[in-house]
Amino acid sequence: MVRIGILGATGYTAQELIQILLRHPHAEIVALTSRAEDHPHVTEVHPQLTGRLDLQFEQLDTPKLAERCDCVFSCLPHAASASIVKQVVDTGTRVVDFSADYRLGDVATYTQWYGNEHPDPDRVGHVPYGMPELFRADIATAALVANPGCNPTGPILALTPLLQHQIVEPTRIVVDAKCGVSGAGRNPKLVTHFPECNESVTAYNVGHHRHTPEFNHVLGTVSRQAVQVGFVPHLVPMDRGILTAIYLTPTKQVSQDEVLSLLRQHYADEPFIRVVEHLPATKHVTHTNYVDITVRMMEDQMVVLTAIDNLVKGASGAAVQNFNVMFGFDETTALLPA
Numbered sequence: 120m121v122r123i124g125i126l127g128a129t130g131y132t133a134q135e136l137i138q139i140l141l142r143h144p145h146a147e148i149v150a151l152t153s154r155a156e157d158h159p160h161v162t163e164v165h166p167q168l169t170g171r172l173d174l175q176f177e178q179l180d181t182p183k184l185a186e187r188c189d190c191v192f193s194c195l196p197h198a199a200s201a202s203i204v205k206q207v208v209d210t211g212t213r214v215v216d217f218s219a220d221y222r223l224g225d226v227a228t229y230t231q232w233y234g235n236e237h238p239d240p241d242r243v244g245h246v247p248y249g250m251p252e253l254f255r256a257d258i259a260t261a262a263l264v265a266n267p268g269c270n271p272t273g274p275i276l277a278l279t280p281l282l283q284h285q286i287v288e289p290t291r292i293v294v295d296a297k298c299g300v301s302g303a304g305r306n307p308k309l310v311t312h313f314p315e316c317n318e319s320v321t322a323y324n325v326g327h328h329r330h331t332p333e334f335n336h337v338l339g340t341v342s343r344q345a346v347q348v349g350f351v352p353h354l355v356p357m358d359r360g361i362l363t364a365i366y367l368t369p370t371k372q373v374s375q376d377e378v379l380s381l382l383r384q385h386y387a388d389e390p391f392i393r394v395v396e397h398l399p400a401t402k403h404v405t406h407t408n409y410v411d412i413t414v415r416m417m418e419d420q421m422v423v424l425t426a427i428d429n430l431v432k433g434a435s436g437a438a439v440q441n442f443n444v445m446f447g448f449d450e451t452t453a454l455l456p457a
């Protein structure tokens with residue numbers, strides 16, 4: 120059994136992670152952390168776990184936690200995460216970090232977009248991006264893995280083969296995303312308050328969303344060219360899910376069938392990528408680790424559509440997929456629907 124600790128375990132991604140790990144035959148959750156001083160029982164915070172997990176939240180004591188765990192999942196916000204993750208990794212315990220702290224290639228870009236000094240600058244640029252479909256070998260041996268952001272997940276997977284085969288312009292990409300409210304986390308905010316977001320759809324952070332440099336860095340790395348993504352996220356009144364429409368300019372004449380067959384060939388052995396003929400919908404992937412992808416041609420424009428569940432393939436499902444790769448388990452363990 121691999122002994123698991125979860126940091127920031129009161130939040131939404133942790134709630135999903137616990138439910139997935141409870142189905143995992145080789146994982147045992149031994150510690151859940153929270154800043155709460157009264158050490159609530161897990162079922163007080165996550166009532167859906169009643170009868171399934173008997174643990175109390177504990178305040179973080181990093182050396183003790185690392186001693187008791189073989190793998191730690193950090194579900195903390197950026198900056199708070201790296202300041203603890205660096206101490207855990209230094210003990211030799213392996214970590215999957217959900218935050219953005221280790222996803223980018225250099226500290227200057229991180230500081231520019233996140234606005235804080237990086238708590239662990241020496242590791243930035245040396246941590247594999249936690250997308251096994253693209254970086255499996257690096258993840259398998261890593262002490263620390265940077266779990267991807269929810270918004271970049273579908274588009275990075277869909278765009279990688281198209282950019283590698285140079286069939287779309289790398290600097291004329293627009294990603295339009297429709298995101299469920301759980302993407303903003305469990306901590307209440309005015310924009311996610313029910314009367315503010317229900318029966319309404321609004322764009323947010325247009326041109327300055329923090330996932331922008333992640334798209335550019337990862338897609339630039341896998342296709343070895345400068346990539347520039349314009350990212351337009353929208354908040355939609357649903358609990359979970361992300362649908363993206365990606366507007367592209369083809370570099371040559373190419374048919375819808377040719378693009379679909381390129382995607383199918385590229386991902387033929389990937390258990391969680393489904394290249395589909397129909398138009399994807401968040402409902403088709405909800406509570407699963409699947410990414411649905413399709414393509415449509417419109418005159419001289421190409422539109423690629425993707426759908427994921429932000430809390431599964433966009434966070435906790437991807438984290439367990441990474442965990443499976445790191446510890447040598449079948450990659451689909453605990454992740455396929457019944």
Ligand SMILES: NC(=O)c1ccc[n+]([C@@H]2O[C@H](COP(=O)([O-])OP(=O)(O)OC[C@H]3O[C@@H](n4cnc5c(N)ncnc54)[C@H](OP(=O)(O)O)[C@@H]3O)[C@@H](O)[C@H]2O)c1
Pocket residue numbers: 126127128129130131132133152153154155193194195196197199200217218219267268269301302303304305306429430433434
């Ligand atoms: N939500 C998504 O769809 C999604 C997808 C991909 C990645 N992520 C990333 O995953 C991480 C967790 O996201 P989430 O949606 O689960 O967030 P969340 O629901 O807000 O939970 C985060 C938890 O971290 C703890 N926390 C908050 N601020 C802290 C601080 N300054 N120091 C220490 N602990 C703190 C809180 O627990 P206590 O108050 O109990 O201490 C909180 O419950 C974030 O880095 C997020 O960017 C989220």
